[in-house]
Amino acid sequence: MQGREKLREIVEAKIQLLEFKNPPAELYDPISYTLNSDGKRIRPMLTLLACQMFSEKIDDAILPALGFEVFHNFTLLHDDIMDNAPVRRGVPTVHEKWSVNTAILSGDAMMVEAFKLISKAPKQCLSEVIEVFNDTALGVCEGQMFDMQFEERSHVSEDEYLEMIRLKTSVLLAACLKAGALIGGATIENASLLYDFGINLGLAFQLKDDWLDVYSDPEVFGKKTGGDIVENKKTYLLINALERAEGRHEDELDDWINKTNFIEEDKIAAVKEIYNILGIGDLTLEKALEYSKKAFDCLNRIEVPELKKKELMELGKYLLDRAK
Amino acid sequence: MQGREKLREIVEAKIQLLEFKNPPAELYDPISYTLNSDGKRIRPMLTLLACQMFSEKIDDAILPALGFEVFHNFTLLHDDIMDNAPVRRGVPTVHEKWSVNTAILSGDAMMVEAFKLISKAPKQCLSEVIEVFNDTALGVCEGQMFDMQFEERSHVSEDEYLEMIRLKTSVLLAACLKAGALIGGATIENASLLYDFGINLGLAFQLKDDWLDVYSDPEVFGKKTGGDIVENKKTYLLINALERAEGRHEDELDDWINKTNFIEEDKIAAVKEIYNILGIGDLTLEKALEYSKKAFDCLNRIEVPELKKKELMELGKYLLDRAK
Numbered sequence: 001m002q003g004r005e006k007l008r009e010i011v012e013a014k015i016q017l018l019e020f021k022n023p024p025a026e027l028y029d030p031i032s033y034t035l036n037s038d039g040k041r042i043r044p045m046l047t048l049l050a051c052q053m054f055s056e057k058i059d060d061a062i063l064p065a066l067g068f069e070v071f072h073n074f075t076l077l078h079d080d081i082m083d084n085a086p087v088r089r090g091v092p093t094v095h096e097k098w099s100v101n102t103a104i105l106s107g108d109a110m111m112v113e114a115f116k117l118i119s120k121a122p123k124q125c126l127s128e129v130i131e132v133f134n135d136t137a138l139g140v141c142e143g144q145m146f147d148m149q150f151e152e153r154s155h156v157s158e159d160e161y162l163e164m165i166r167l168k169t170s171v172l173l174a175a176c177l178k179a180g181a182l183i184g185g186a187t188i189e190n191a192s193l194l195y196d197f198g199i200n201l202g203l204a205f206q207l208k209d210d211w212l213d214v215y216s217d218p219e220v221f222g223k224k225t226g227g228d229i230v231e232n233k234k235t236y237l238l239i240n241a242l243e244r245a246e247g248r249h250e251d252e253l254d255d256w257i258n259k260t261n262f263i264e265e266d267k268i269a270a271v272k273e274i275y276n277i278l279g280i281g282d283l284t285l286e287k288a289l290e291y292s293k294k295a296f297d298c299l300n301r302i303e304v305p306e307l308k309k310k311e312l313m314e315l316g317k318y319l320l321d322r323a324k
Numbered sequence: 325m326q327g328r329e330k331l332r333e334i335v336e337a338k339i340q341l342l343e344f345k346n347p348p349a350e351l352y353d354p355i356s357y358t359l360n361s362d363g364k365r366i367r368p369m370l371t372l373l374a375c376q377m378f379s380e381k382i383d384d385a386i387l388p389a390l391g392f393e394v395f396h397n398f399t400l401l402h403d404d405i406m407d408n409a410p411v412r413r414g415v416p417t418v419h420e421k422w423s424v425n426t427a428i429l430s431g432d433a434m435m436v437e438a439f440k441l442i443s444k445a446p447k448q449c450l451s452e453v454i455e456v457f458n459d460t461a462l463g464v465c466e467g468q469m470f471d472m473q474f475e476e477r478s479h480v481s482e483d484e485y486l487e488m489i490r491l492k493t494s495v496l497l498a499a500c501l502k503a504g505a506l507i508g509g510a511t512i513e514n515a516s517l518l519y520d521f522g523i524n525l526g527l528a529f530q531l532k533d534d535w536l537d538v539y540s541d542p543e544v545f546g547k548k549t550g551g552d553i554v555e556n557k558k559t560y561l562l563i564n565a566l567e568r569a570e571g572r573h574e575d576e577l578d579d580w581i582n583k584t585n586f587i588e589e590d591k592i593a594a595v596k597e598i599y600n601i602l603g604i605g606d607l608t609l610e611k612a613l614e615y616s617k618k619a620f621d622c623l624n625r626i627e628v629p630e631l632k633k634k635e636l637m638e639l640g641k642y643l644l645d646r647a648k
Contacts, residue, residue: 127447
């Protein structure tokens, strides 16, 4: 069994070996550019970790694992066009560096490259791996559409928000795990438990991410906090604050949301104060903990020796405890 | 063996059965909208015709055949964004009717739907069908990128143009045929011959299409001729005219290409006159005939009773003889 760091090195080395050198360069260069930017490679690591829970060898899982990483980066590429984002991971986005048309088309090619890699799963589980990938890919598109729609709406319920982040974030993590398990020869039951682990881990992760944007130590978090508050982003925190605020707090919150001229620090401080009064921070952490418990409960129920679960459990904990 | 019209009816009925009804509606409605517009369903018919050359039953080929149709329509959807086209098949394009973001995202989902259908190929040839599909999907992206680049360039060679249309048009027709043959149980040799039939048929088809835009009878062709001339579109005709024109004709052609204020009919008449003097129309038809001969030569070499080839041969002839 290999440690997480070793697996990450394997993933990184294999990504470098992927060749996107066919002409026309303008189609393939943005793919290399996107893949070589500084990603955490969480998704392919999940596939490999899931595989080695059930199998001594991870060779068969490597190309499909890269497929999930390529797919994830494809979604970032297209999402950045839709969100009109100028920068990703500290460098210009593809549509900024090249053009919107190039970003659309290179993204399309990137999705095909992802599908090519996924299709390298061994024959005995090829249909199952492809099925979980396809269903997930559609889910991610659905999640992105809900996300865009929510930004235009004045009211979003907590359930709607949780369903959106399940689709936009969780299903892909879950699919990486399930595919790795299937390639490793897991039973359907164990593969499904890993899938559910991924769903709940993803939800806990995203809720923690929402919380970190408001409550983390900027020194440790590595970026300014309060960005979501400034942009009125409909996070778990804002949705619940809007649900719970009454009287003066409700009016104040509405005022800050509708204000177009303000000093950012003032808005962050004022909204954070309302969050504190309403106990929104703790509420978010409790919900994250609830999903986190569900996640690790699924992991515990998988019928393999505890030692086999160690690396995945640690990666899960790292994702939830991270400060950045 | 079923006739072409019967197969088209089957394709049409099966397309209507595809359900794109998950929420969010804004993601899936544009897929139904695109698929229900008036397409000729050539690609899925090619798959079914190829399959029934080698097999009594075409059931296994139906979903993959629809996958090719969905993929083709996905490329139209994204191409229309890149080309900023307002209308397709007489109705507003998706990015006009909804928005660019919706068109990007629904297109992405549509590509996944295509993968899903392709992945329904029978297990014994699943890897091979997926491989030909993936290679083709990348080729189509490459072709579209070349096409966009050529529009920005002042000079494009005949070879570059032929390679572009091979990628943008031919490889998909060829892949539809090869996949159908593989599903029908054809040998690799016969499947490859059908692939080559498709490549050459596609090239002949596109050259004829270029020719029709200038020389067809508008009454029969069903649309105004000369559109490519007005837009300086780098067709086989213009590329060869630029290659061959000398002296006065070269100057005249350059003038018309660079003119920004003109009466469309004047430009069409003048450029057509230069084409006539240089024999560009005949040159194009000869080249189309050359590919057409190659195509039917491949079909002839396939080792099945001639009767089995009849429907495909007739579809090929229809595509090349069509006036619209």
